[in-house]
Amino acid sequence: SQTIHQWPATLVQPVGSPLSLECTVEGTSNPNLYWYRQAAGRGLQLLFYSVGIGQISSEVPQNLSASRPQDRQFILSSKKLLLSDSGFYLCAWSVSSNQPQHFGDGTRLSIL
């Protein structure tokens, strides 16, 4: 069966510091991969999605970037974090765009 792993589970970072969140999927090949942010009490905002290695589409212009160095690895990065980057970051995968997305357990990011 397929599994998705995100780490770390929680992270506290100072303003201006860099960020790297990692997501890996096991048990499937060439998945579609997604990064979302969930603000407290609100819905999920799609940040990036990827249909293959090195292919990244950005949905929201902001302080973040994404990379897919391997088929089942998706990384969310920032060079300098802002206070507004705080939130709950979720990685997800799907077999295709017509199939449901399956989410990891998320990273709760706090910026001080």
Next chain:
Amino acid sequence: DAKTTQPTSMDCAEGRAANLPCNHSTISGNEYVYWYRQIHSQGPQYIIHGLKNNETNEMASLIITEDRKSSTLILPHATLRDTAVYYCIVRAGGDYGQNFVFGPGTRLSVLP
């Protein structure tokens, strides 16, 4: 904005069926109905989805009305671990760039 409306909260006795309603009166012909649930501090968990036929899997059943303007998620034998916020989402397949618009959802409490 969410395209669905759900009751804010519901209670269900352990072992009984939990029936969670959802209205989606503006659903388009190419939009699927998805159900997810989220337990505090975890990522959303996919439950089931459908287009116009009723669906059943190992977790739940989905009943969609003939006009597709509403649906019901049925958990046949609710357990305490089913306590969560349940989200009904309508989303077109094949559209990578479309956010998962989670509304407030229904907070289901399964009582012993």
